[in-house]
Amino acid sequence: MNQNTKIYGLVLAGGHSRRMGTDKGLLHYHNKPQREFLYEQLQNICDAVFMSIRPEQQAELPRGFRHIVDENMYRGPLNGLLSAHHSFPEAAWLVVACDLPLVNEKILKYLLERRNKKAMATAFATRKTGLPEPLAAIWEPQGLRQAEIYMKTAASSCPRKFLLNVETTLVHPEDDLWVANANEPEEQQRLLAKLNII
Template sequence: MTPQPRRSPSSKRRATRGSAGERESRLPSQGTLIVMEATLLVLAGGESRRMGRPKPWIEVGDTVLLRYVVERLAPAFSEVMVSFGEPEQMEQLVPYRVVFDRKRSAGPLAGLEAGLEAARNDALFAVACDMPYVTQAAAELAVAAARNCDAAIPRHDGLFEPVCGAYRKTALPAIVRALDAGNYTAHDVIENLDVTWLEGLDPAQFESLNTPADLERFHAALSAQR
């Protein structure tokens, strides 16, 4: 059973938890998914310093990393978008809606702003293009949990990644204000949103490919599935 978000009496933050008892959280199987009235936003505007080359266009199997992430998650969504920091980052044409950051070099907040502004749906699931392990089931859980708040974001041991989570358009004003004030720190903005924290999910699916060693492990995982 998917646990329902609960509001803490002492905070506007909510938490969806998995525990060893009757409220154990289990990800739903892929076969139960339906197309959600929500937008998938894949963030592809990072600078890829540690990887040493642009991550979206790294070859994985018979495709590239950006397309792999999109195709893994897109069946659950009614709309798909990709955000880039600037047009020069588009080394290849992509068959999806593309948006560009209003403020350059402003990090993932700028991609979230562009996506939320352009999305046709109220709910949006954002994921970085270097997070190929995220499942459709986790995305569905996040979108459902964000129904009555600004955002729903996975958290493990108190740590969270702002580039993987569901956001609603109600989060947009805080993001715009932060960017206009020159505050590009996503964690600061999220602290001022009404957030449902998704806890008890397998943290391995939220790992990023930041280095060549990470990429090598991902290739090994792909080979093991074949």
Template sequence: MFTSAGIILAGGRSRRMGRDKAFLSLPGPGERTFVEYLTHLLTSLCHEVVLVVRDTEQMARYASYATSNIRLVADKVADTGPLMGLYTGLGAIATTHALVVAVDMPFVQPVMASFLLSCPLDEAPVVPVVKAIPQVLLAVYPRTLVPQLEALLQEGRRDLRSVLEARHVHYIDETHLREIDPQLRSFVNVNTPEELSRLRSS
């Protein structure tokens, strides 16, 4: 199980939310912030965890999360989007693959993370598909993607979906995902104060 790394992408500006989404929390037993929940989850399943922020200023705010098995790294170039976060994260790991999670996904289920990490590891990303949309922010990527990511970044691309364009990908279909997480809560992400209030009252 501990053959892969975990990468948490936390370098966004949270403009729609108005404050850093990593430090939001939802009611529940032992209420934890999103970043606390995800670091805890990934350290229980992964060989190492890399938390990718955008710059040294943000890094200072996350300093307390760095431990012996959680490393904080800053994007090679700040404000260049999630693609730069993936590039930086994959460049920092010692393992061949990483489960990548966005910091604004507070319901990633341990069974879903374990399932994705147990998929056969080769040169192809493992990408769940929900409502016909590839879930690139909760997926497994091989470290061998780094040169392709570099080329995409040089073209000015910022979006993770661009990775899927010229690459063999193992897509996991929704029926299969529902067997693991029937309501697909793992793929919920939170972007706005309205979405957060809805989740808080549900």
């Protein structure tokens, strides 16, 4: 494997946010849309940064944000990640979903410093569950190639199930809240309180 593999950042912002009832990428936790905040957090630590979006989101994206449009070849969040992999197949991807309100540059650096380039991926795993968080992770090129093979035959499109069956380096955060999800309004309010902005 090329030890000089570039690492690109990817903000997964193409979900439909059905449980939240509004686009999670447009929610404000840090005085700006979350997808833009995460994009900026990745810029100082990645070789390039992109936003993963649906085709219909292109018109609303602010100028200056590089993006990759979902190819819609697969189901679930691997759709955006594999679309990015097809655009830059030799890159590793530091991916973060826009439903993680407490993630910031410090937390992303913490993960990056513990990257195992020989694994399929390096992922946060909460101390409570011990399970990989596939959307707060670094996916190596070889891992994405294997994920694509997996998606062609798998009954489930769950990226966590894939990571549980390949060599994945797990990184425990200092606080499980680092990777707490806000998928519903109640979770959003709870995490807003943790940010001390309500």
